Amino acid sequence: MVQVFVSNRVVLPEGVMPAAITVESGRITAVTSPDEVPESADVHSFGDLVLMPGLVDIHVHVNEPGRSEWEGFETATRAAAAGGITTLVDMPLNCLPETTTVTALEIKRAAARGKCHVDWAAWGGLTDDNQEHLLSLARAGVRGYKCFLVDPGIEGLTRLSETGLERAAPALARMGLPLLVHAELPGPLEAAAATVAGADWRQYETYLRSRPDEAEINAIRLLIRLCREHRFRVHIVHLATGLALQELDAARRDGLPITVETCPHYLHFAAEDIPSSATLLKCAPPIRSRGNREELWNGLRRGIIDLIATDHSPCPPAMKRLQDGDFRTAWGGIASLSLAASIIWTAMKAREIPLSELSRWMAGSPAVVAGLSERKGSLAVGMDADFAVFDPEASFRVTTEILHYRHPVSPYLGEHLFGVVRQTFLRGDKVYGEEGFIGSPKGVEVKLGM
Numbered sequence: 001m002v003q004v005f006v007s008n009r010v011v012l013p014e015g016v017m018p019a020a021i022t023v024e025s026g027r028i029t030a031v032t033s034p035d036e037v038p039e040s041a042d043v044h045s046f047g048d049l050v051l052m053p054g055l056v057d058i059h060v061h062v063n064e065p066g067r068s069e070w071e072g073f074e075t076a077t078r079a080a081a082a083g084g085i086t087t088l089v090d091m092p093l094n095c096l097p098e099t100t101t102v103t104a105l106e107i108k109r110a111a112a113r114g115k116c117h118v119d120w121a122a123w124g125g126l127t128d129d130n131q132e133h134l135l136s137l138a139r140a141g142v143r144g145y146k147c148f149l150v151d152p153g154i155e156g157l158t159r160l161s162e163t164g165l166e167r168a169a170p171a172l173a174r175m176g177l178p179l180l181v182h183a184e185l186p187g188p189l190e191a192a193a194a195t196v197a198g199a200d201w202r203q204y205e206t207y208l209r210s211r212p213d214e215a216e217i218n219a220i221r222l223l224i225r226l227c228r229e230h231r232f233r234v235h236i237v238h239l240a241t242g243l244a245l246q247e248l249d250a251a252r253r254d255g256l257p258i259t260v261e262t263c264p265h266y267l268h269f270a271a272e273d274i275p276s277s278a279t280l281l282k283c284a285p286p287i288r289s290r291g292n293r294e295e296l297w298n299g300l301r302r303g304i305i306d307l308i309a310t311d312h313s314p315c316p317p318a319m320k321r322l323q324d325g326d327f328r329t330a331w332g333g334i335a336s337l338s339l340a341a342s343i344i345w346t347a348m349k350a351r352e353i354p355l356s357e358l359s360r361w362m363a364g365s366p367a368v369v370a371g372l373s374e375r376k377g378s379l380a381v382g383m384d385a386d387f388a389v390f391d392p393e394a395s396f397r398v399t400t401e402i403l404h405y406r407h408p409v410s411p412y413l414g415e416h417l418f419g420v421v422r423q424t425f426l427r428g429d430k431v432y433g434e435e436g437f438i439g440s441p442k443g444v445e446v447k448l449g450m
Contacts, residue, residue: 003428005387006034006043010241011052011359013378018263021051023385026427032380044217049280049422051135052099052359053087054118054179054386055341056377058143058259059180059237060122060308061333062088065111066096071314071335071406077443079312079337079404084388084421086118087367087376087446088337092125092146094313098156100125101133102140109445116443117431118424119386122369125157128164136172141447143370144178144235149219150186159186162222169230178259178369183219184285186214204274204281207327211286213241220244224251227258235369236260238311242286242295249304259306259369261285264343265334269306277325283311284332297351300361308344308363314335317409324343338404340411345392345419352450355392372446389423398421 003023010019012031020037022030037043057080063070080088092099092107099122101104108122125141126134134145147160149441159167172179192210220236224247227234236248239262251258265283270290274281281287301304313333321330336343345358359378367377375384395418400408424432426442 001040002041003044004037004238005044005425006037007046007051008048009050010379011050011105011356013375016050016356018132021379021385023144026385027265028379028381028383028385029082031379033166049354050392051379052388052390053363053378054376054388054426055339055426056087056368057085057310057312057340057362058089058307058366059263059311060088060090061094061313062090063094065107067094069280070094070316072122073115074441075111075404075406076312076337077120077441078437079114081424081426081437082116082404083338084390084423084424085288086386086388086424086426087120087372087374088141088332089143089370091139092123093154093157094154094340096156098125098154099123100127100157101143102150103135103138104138105142106446109393112445113374115441117437117441118426118443119446120251121372121446124170124319126160126248127158128161128178129158130188131168131171132166134168138175138177141370141445142177144180144366145172145320146180146368148182149222150184150215152182152188165226169226169232172232173185173230177371180235181219182224182238183223183236184211184215185219185222189217201328202269202277202278204278204324204327207282208271208286208288210401211284213243213288216241216285217244220247224256224258227256228254231257231381233257234259237309238263238266238285239296239305240266240288242292242299244405245295245299245304252304253366260299260304261309262300262305263309263311264336264340266296267293268343268349278411279320279322279325279327279330279411281334282320282327282330282332285314288291297347301353306359307369308340309366310340312405313407313409317407320409323406332388335403335405335410336412339397339398339410339420341388341390342417342419343412347415349418371448376448385425385428387425390421391422392418394420396417
């Protein structure tokens with residue numbers, strides 16, 4: 001059956017306009033004006049609701065296999081579908097085993113089978129100790145590699161040293177896959193540790209002082225230097241400091257293959273507003289000042305920051321140390337899969353940023369970085385028929401019932417947000433609507449040629 005999806009506001013590569021999207025066998029076969037709908041088609045008409053590409057989140061910690069008590073494919077992809085996300089890319093850590101070998105990747109694939117409400121892909125991990133596995137991981141289908149320049153506290157995905165990074169750079173350049181980097185260096189963190197010795201770790205200001213901007217800035221300078229020398233693709237994950245934007249802009253103007261993401265929490269919260277013991281807001285790098293937040297928004301508008309990804313990083317509530325409010329010992333990570341589009345749209349409305357930018361920052365650009373843009377991230381002929389039906393005028397209050405991931409805790413609870421995902425379609429099939437989740441999980445791993 002030919003399906004046609006019609007709206008007065010369709011987010012197309014050329015702008016927001018009335019359009020009809022024809023779908024056959026899960027792919028878009030035509031994009032026409034609304035008056036060109038075939039009479040025999042099964043028509044889905046959305047009136048003035050926005051029909052936009054299914055969002056692509058390239059920074060998600062699913063944590064399965066091995067830590068499904070933290071999260072899992074079933075719950076993470078359910079939350080993604082509720083948030084209009086139709087493709088996510090899973091990070092190689094917090095699962096057991098970490099995705100640093102093809103064997104570990106196959107274990108992850110087995111864990112995901114039959115559980116996913118949306119499509120997914122995998123990043124591999126890069127450490128000093130697994131560099132002989134990079135090519136085999138690429139051939140097995142990972143979309144790139146994640147590394148840490150500072151100790152992540154994960155036994156199976158240890159810090160990548162500067163020597164290890166230099167050793168890996170030529171191979172990364174040959175393969176053309178991106179290296180996703182947690183860009184903080186240990187030196188500034190070690191120096192900052194002395195300044196907070198004996199401080200009150202229930203105060204957010206103590207945690208913020210322990211992870212200064214310099215840790216990010218120095219790491220980014222290192223990456224720019226090595227990228228200039230070896231010309232491998234660098235993707236800076238979760239940029240938190242606006243002080244690095246000028247140097248990133250200059251490097252990109254020089255033609256260096258560097259891309260940058262930031263996250264909803266850095267664009268929504270501000271350090272001045274975080275109360276004592278609010279450990280639900282601990283993440284690394286940390287949420288910085290109001291002025292810094294506006295610099296990140298300026299970086300997005302100027303194109304220095306390419307995209308927004310959630311860095312959905314959940315854990316059991318006890319690990320957030322909610323009872324004692326200790327920022328030093330609380331697990332760092334913020335979950336937001338089901339809320340991300342609304343968080344960002346609320347802030348965009350306040351800044352009078354057009355809706356089309358939401359699709360660019362949360363669908364098109366992420367798909368390009370992950371090498372998925374031949375199938376995901378835009379509404380064009382040949383693409384997967386992945387849609388989010390979005391009501392930008394509607395508002396709601398965040399409650400636990402709408403989170404949908406495994407542990408319903410969130411620093412956004414009680415907030416009023418704009419923008420409601422009314423329906424989500426995956427390859428032409430409705431997987432989420434106001435009636436809830438529909439049918440059995442239909443998501444699959446997205447596998448493309450190198």
